[in-house]
Structure formats: structure tokens, C-alpha cells
Amino acid sequence: MAKITRHVYLYLGTYWRFTRVIALTGSILVYYPELNESISNLSTETAKPLNWDTAYKTLKIHYPDKQGSWRLETTKDKHCIPARYYNQNKTVEHAFAPLMVWPSLDGKHILREEVWGNYFDTWIYNLHFSLLAGNTVTIVIGYVVIGSLTLLISGLYAWRTKKGLG
Known part of the structure; x- marks a missing residue:
């Protein structure tokens, strides 16, 4: 019995890698705005007040x-003014790929421009949600969780019954 549980344990270890990817990408998503800001070094100034009107005019x-609507976002740290433009013709083939632009706090300069999914944190965001998309994937993840529990239990049993441990 111990030999069988060791084999089950070893083979189920491959399923655990899938759950690690989901857990890691989900953990990164908790901090993706801060991560994006620290990776890109957009600005460290915080003394100037936000100027929403100037930022909108600059955009x-x-x-x-881009004649559609822009969405200007607030951030906790107020280092820049993130803006999104959703109606892009260039990225029609993607389900979600807005143009992301970061004007300066005074709104007079564009600090950065990227398309959603073309930089690290949004690529991770897309990866995480593509892993969790749809009912089929939810069922698969349910089976992976059951497999992970089986992995844990079989691992505990396999190593406990090994000579010298039990």
C-alpha cells in the first residue's frame, strides 16, 4: 500500500505545479498596481496636486x-494619473486590450504608453484570468484541488509509513 501511495504522490506532484501557477499569478495580481509602478519608475513626485483637466486635454x-472616452484612474500613491482608452481598432482581435497611458501629475506630459497585455503585470493578469476562464476550467480546477488534497494525504501517508518514520 505504501508503494502505491508513493507512486500516487509522485504523479500528483505534476498537478500541483498547475495550482502553483494559479496561486502565484493570483498573488501577483493583489499587488499589480504597485508592482507596475515600481517596475516602470514612472515618477516619485507627490508634492504637486493632481490636475485632471490638463491631463485630459493632454490626452x-x-x-x-482617439475620439472615444478616456477613463482617468485614481491611485493610492498619486505618482501619476493612469488613463485607459478602451475602443482601440488596433487590438480588436483581443477580448480586452485597452491603450494604457500615464500622464504626469500636472497632466502636461505623457510618462508612458502601453497596450494592455504587452507589459509584465498585465500579461500576468491575462494569464491568471485565462487559467480561470469559463465553467470547464472551473471544473478542471476543482479536480486539481481534489488532486492536491489527494497529493497531500498520500504524501503524508507515504512518508509516515516509510521505515524509520512511523
Whole structure:
């Protein structure tokens, strides 16, 4: 019996890798705004007040072809003003790929421009949610969790019954 549980334990270890990817990407998502800010070093200034109107005008000037609505976001640290433009013609084939732009606090300069999914934290975000998409994947993840519990129990049994441990 111990030999069988050791084999079950070894083979189920491969399933555990899948759950580690889901757990790791989910953990990164908790901190993705802060992670993005620290990776990109957008700005460290916080003394200037936010100027939403100037930021919006700067976006309209720099992107005259983007006539739809811009979504300006607030951030906890107020190092920049993240903005999203959802109606991109360039990324129609993607389910979700807005243009992300970071104007400066005074709103006069564009600090950074990226398409969602083309930089680290949004790539991780897309990976995590593609792993969790749909009913089929939810069922698969349920089986993976059952496999993980079986892995844990069989591992405890396999190592406990090994000579010298039990």
C-alpha cells in the first residue's frame, strides 16, 4: 500500500505545479498596481496636486484619433494619473486590450504608453484570468484541488509509513 501511495504522490506532484501557477499569478495580481509602478519608475513626485483637466486635454492633444472616452484612474500613491482608452481598432482581435497611458501629475506630459497585455503585470493578469476562464476550467480546477488534497494525504501517508518514520 505504501508503494502505491508513493507512486500516487509522485504523479500528483505534476498537478500541483498547475495550482502553483494559479496561486502565484493570483498573488501577483493583489499587488499589480504597485508592482507596475515600481517596475516602470514612472515618477516619485507627490508634492504637486493632481490636475485632471490638463491631463485630459493632454490626452486629447497627443491622441487626436482617439475620439472615444478616456477613463482617468485614481491611485493610492498619486505618482501619476493612469488613463485607459478602451475602443482601440488596433487590438480588436483581443477580448480586452485597452491603450494604457500615464500622464504626469500636472497632466502636461505623457510618462508612458502601453497596450494592455504587452507589459509584465498585465500579461500576468491575462494569464491568471485565462487559467480561470469559463465553467470547464472551473471544473478542471476543482479536480486539481481534489488532486492536491489527494497529493497531500498520500504524501503524508507515504512518508509516515516509510521505515524509520512511523
